[in-house]
Amino acid sequence: MRHGKGAAVAAVAGMLVLAACGGSDGDSGTTGSSGKPRIKLVVNGGLGDKSFFDSAYAGLKRAEKDLGYELKVVELGSDRTKWEPGFEDAAAAGDYDILAAGTFEVTDYIGELAPQYPDKKFWVFDAPVDYSGKNGTCSDKCENVYSVTFKQNEGGYLAGFLAEKLVAGKALKGAESLKKVGVMGGVKTPLIEDFVVGFKAGFTAAGGSGSDVLVQYVGGDKPFGDPARGKEISTAMYGQGAALVWPVAGLSGLGTFESAVAAQRYTFGVDSDQYQTLTDQAQKNTVVTSILKNVGNALYKAAQDDQKDSLKYGAVSTVGLSEDAVGYVNDDHFAQLVPAKIRTELEAAAGRVKSGSVKVPSAL
Structure with missing residues (x-):
């Protein structure tokens, strides 16, 4: 893969600019016309996933409101052939200080x-650029790039631990006789496998058997944007006796909530509090808790640090439970579905991970 050096390409068909605040295309200054620093969020997909990208957007909107940034959002859609020229176009436009x-x-x-x-800054979240330059990118070591990654294996561990305690304790109403659970990933990559590895570790640490964890991937051309395929896979998992399914698949995961309603089973949300972000009440009611990857919090913190000139460019920051970058939703809805004894056990498990007394395996 090679990009045209320094040249803008034609605007990508279907590219949608949601909000443009200050600054004009081709402006090479450091701020927009209002003097405020400009952030451009480029989404390789679309908003509305109720989880990962929506979390990122919420964090940057908070930075806009609280810290005085200006935010523009560009959605490139699910057609992967549009992504490379889309990023080239977004970078060449010049209407940003941070991409x-x-x-x-x-x-x-x-x-x-x-x-x-x-002269521009770049933030990459959830995976780092190759600062070594070994794969042909970052020839200048990307000294203007800040990367933040997450210990999603720690969140996965808590999900697995809770899942086993729920099924072993026969705590899920209507699914008391079931002991299997499912994890649906978007695509089998090390990052998604990190969720799965953590989940299995937590499930077995709580006393379960790894053979009771069903794992399948959406795959295809739209692994994170195919709710119909997500529903199909989740329906099959429920048919195999899964009491709950945890979708780690972006928009594809929306199909899991539909399937859970039909099967009268349960789900965990991912990345954002999906009990809050889902709009269908029946689907909301299937969500026991959400395993959070607080992308928005991490980007908001980056915005704070950048204003203080303390953000470390040319390096990777990795955050997890100890930094409140991953976790789980513990609210009234969670308390209604999960017995107090299990909630206490889960809190203790989280404490062991935070303290380092439990080392969660990773696929990375």
Whole structure:
């Protein structure tokens, strides 16, 4: 993969600019016309996933409101052939001071583009660029790129631990006789496997058998954007006796909530509090808790640190339970579904991970 050096490409068909505040295309200044720093969030997909990208957007909107940034959002859609030229176009436009993008699928794009625009800053969340330059990107070591990654294996561990305690304790009303659970990933990559590895470790640590954890991947051309396929896979898992399914698959996971309603079973949310973000009440009621990857919190913290000139560019920051970057939703709805004894056990398990007395295995 190679990008045109420093040249803008034609605007990508279907690219949607949600909000543009200050600054004009081609402006090479450090701020918009209002004097405020400008962040451009480029989404390799779309908002509305009720989880990962929506969390990133919420964090940057908070930075806009609280810290005085200006935010523009560009959605590139699910057609992967549009992503490379879309990132080139977004970077070349010049209407930003910071370009933010996330997932392992965009790191090569940012790694090649960032050295071409040394007067700009780039934030990559959920996977780092290759600072070594070994894969042909980051030839100048990407000294203007900040990468933040998450210990999603720690969140997965808590999900697995809770899942086993729920099924072993026959705590899920209507599913008391079932002992299997499912994890649906978008695609089998090290990052998604990190969720799965952590989940299995937590499940077995709580006393369960790894053979009772069903794992399947959406795959295809839209692994994180295919709710119909997500529903199909989740329906099959429920049919195999899963009491609950945890979708780790972006928009594809929305199909899991539909399936759970039909099967009268349960789910865990992912990345964001999906009990709050889902709009269908029946689907909301299937969500026991959500395992949080606080992307928005991490980006808000990056915005704070950048204002103080303390954000470390040219390096990777890795955050987990100890930094409140991953965790789980513990609210009234959770308390209604989960007995106090299990809630206490889960809290203790989280404490052991935070303290380091439990080392969660990782796929990374």
